[in-house]
Amino acid sequence: MGIKFWGFLVASVLVAYYIYSPIPENVENRWKVMLIGAVFKAVGDVATIAEKLGFAHYMDIIMKITAMDYTPPVSDEKVIVTDTRFNNVPVRLYVPKGQPDSLKRAVIFLHGGGWCLGASSMKSYDHLSRRTSERLNAVVVSVDYRLAPKYRFPVQFEDSYAVVKYFLQSKVLERYNVEPSRVCVSGDSAGGNLAAAVAQQLLHDPEVKVKLKIQVLIYPALQTLDLNLPSYKENGHLSFLPKSLVVRFWSEYFTTDTSLKIAMETNQHVPAESSDLFKFVNWSNWLPERFKRGHIYTTPSHGSSKVGQKYPGFLDPRAAPLLVDDVKLRGLPLTYIVTCQYDVLRNDGIMYVSRLKKAGVPVIHEHAEDTVHGAMAFTESPFILTAGQRIENNYIEWLNENL
Numbered sequence: 001m002g003i004k005f006w007g008f009l010v011a012s013v014l015v016a017y018y019i020y021s022p023i024p025e026n027v028e029n030r031w032k033v034m035l036i037g038a039v040f041k042a043v044g045d046v047a048t049i050a051e052k053l054g055f056a057h058y059m060d061i062i063m064k065i066t067a068m069d070y071t072p073p074v075s076d077e078k079v080i081v082t083d084t085r086f087n088n089v090p091v092r093l094y095v096p097k098g099q100p101d102s103l104k105r106a107v108i109f110l111h112g113g114g115w116c117l118g119a120s121s122m123k124s125y126d127h128l129s130r131r132t133s134e135r136l137n138a139v140v141v142s143v144d145y146r147l148a149p150k151y152r153f154p155v156q157f158e159d160s161y162a163v164v165k166y167f168l169q170s171k172v173l174e175r176y177n178v179e180p181s182r183v184c185v186s187g188d189s190a191g192g193n194l195a196a197a198v199a200q201q202l203l204h205d206p207e208v209k210v211k212l213k214i215q216v217l218i219y220p221a222l223q224t225l226d227l228n229l230p231s232y233k234e235n236g237h238l239s240f241l242p243k244s245l246v247v248r249f250w251s252e253y254f255t256t257d258t259s260l261k262i263a264m265e266t267n268q269h270v271p272a273e274s275s276d277l278f279k280f281v282n283w284s285n286w287l288p289e290r291f292k293r294g295h296i297y298t299t300p301s302h303g304s305s306k307v308g309q310k311y312p313g314f315l316d317p318r319a320a321p322l323l324v325d326d327v328k329l330r331g332l333p334l335t336y337i338v339t340c341q342y343d344v345l346r347n348d349g350i351m352y353v354s355r356l357k358k359a360g361v362p363v364i365h366e367h368a369e370d371t372v373h374g375a376m377a378f379t380e381s382p383f384i385l386t387a388g389q390r391i392e393n394n395y396i397e398w399l400n401e402n403l
Contacts, residue, residue: 022237024342028370028387036383037239044245059116059149059252070121079133083121086141087166089159092120094133094140095176103179105138105403108164110198112189112374114221114249115156116148124377128392135396136403139176141167145194148252153313156253160194161201168202168210180210184403188376189345190249192220196321196352203331211333214402216395218338219373222348223281223322224250224314228267230283230295231346241373243344253319254311268301271308274315275299280323286351322352329359336364336398338391343373366394 027033047061055061073081073092080095096104109132111118111125120126120142129140145159164185166172173180187195199215202208227247236243244265251261263269270277279285284297308315317324335356339349353365368375371387378385379392 087162090144092142105182106178108141110187110191110194112191115253186216188218192217216336224320229347268303272302286354326359
């Protein structure tokens, strides 16, 4: 057997390893999902190897790779796009040119990326904000909060909150000709986490006189207590957002200390003195029967109190919005929550739907049965996911009807 044979064999194994992954049969655009997943897997492997060799931090490597997807602020005949600062936090601002004298709606958008990655200038977010502004004739503020690992919790929340609070001032709303009663906060994944936390905080801030009309949470991460939910068990192996990456994101959000990451991997990071919080994420109470899928609930094991004492941030509702009492949910605005069937974060969003309903908050829940986490990021050629286009269209249409 010659070199060509062994070369072909190695190449075939690598292609099979990266391209093939156990994607459920009913996932829409299944082979395209496999291909995108292979890219994610390859990028993750490159970052892991580079980190182990001491070249750079894992997240820094991925940021350098994804920087190729960034796009400058470009205005067109419909929208003026500029990079500016609100309350000293960078934002990308989209102001529609249509009907210049009419009062406008506004959407404050918080991007995803596990609090470690992403930017408003990524093509997928830029295009989403541009289309939202065009179709709604709305001002869109896309926030570039500071990222981990350079900046830890609660910096990401504080940046997001600072922008929203600044924008809700009467003088700022007047400057952009925005109707005060028609403002929304929205976000996807980690951005959905931040949007939910911001909306909760605004309820109890006496300095904020203008209230949000609606909030939109797109496949949000909402809790840190139980990382062994049915959705984690079913989807933790998928390359789009494996459980290992979620744990890495959560731990990087709070510390470089690997003890928290190790504890989270085994679901033993919550100290015994915080066990009363488990009632907020007990999926046996909060999930509809069809999402339990025969799983049997067991209370997560308690971890070392030292981890919880050193890094109490993961028990803070600003990081985990599901950990608030029902009384603190009352008064939240009309809420639109999107979840995906093949997503480790699926149950976070669904439990929040149940808890909001119990607290008397009006909620609309859209569940995508046939796709994966992050689908809405793939609405542009060549990686177009039909489900992503559908989620985006439904999202913008819902905003149009309710904002």
